[in-house]
Amino acid sequence: MKKRLKIVLHFSKDTWDKAVICDLIKKYDLIVNILKAQIYPRMEGNAVLDIEGKEENIKEALKYLKQLGINVKPLELTIDREEEKCVHCGFCLPACPTNALYMDMKSREVKLDKSKCVGCGACVLMCPLRIIYLPI
Ligand code: SF4
Ligand code: SF4
Incomplete structure (x- = not known):
């Protein structure tokens, strides 16, 4: 096969x-x-x-x-994000079709749930700091 x-x-x-x-x-x-x-x-x-x-x-x-x-x-079809550089501006949130990127209402931080990410890359260009990367 x-x-x-x-x-x-x-x-x-x-x-x-x-x-x-x-x-x-x-x-x-x-x-x-x-x-x-x-x-x-x-x-x-x-x-x-x-x-x-x-x-x-x-x-x-x-x-x-x-x-x-x-x-x-x-190959993992998920993004990498430089977590320590994120300023939690939220610009990437509307781009994410699966809510893999979401706002944690308690900490007011933008978090990433890798298990929901489908690697579409829509968030990459939305980040003003360019700290989101696709693996390829
Ligand atoms: S690559 Fe697509 S699914 Fe993954 S976090 Fe970015 S926008 Fe969401
Ligand atoms: S757009 Fe970039 S800096 Fe803003 S919350 Fe998303 S990853 Fe963080």
Whole structure:
């Protein structure tokens, strides 16, 4: 059965130069779309991949990446917010279709419920301080 998923690879100073994309395609017969990559010589880096292929091949490919020492996580479709910089102005609130961003009436602070966020990105441009980011 075919499967498709988005993953984030974290490379260490020792694994930055592993030719994993080539191996994922050739050895595991996967379709690989690189959504984002920040890889520098002898430094930590990361790459966001959209991969598609047979379920068993994906399973083996993930095992292979882990064996190489590359940390693999599923891509979370939620925003990141620099909480400490938020001034709780509320500009982002009307943009959020799921109420993942909401006003806590007790503390009068704008809070984020990540479990409700669908990663639509509507809030990102609304923030005057630009402290909201999508993962890719
Ligand atoms: S990305 Fe969309 S769902 Fe998530 S907090 Fe922002 S506006 Fe709400
Ligand atoms: S718009 Fe930005 S600063 Fe204002 S409440 Fe939302 S995240 Fe905080």
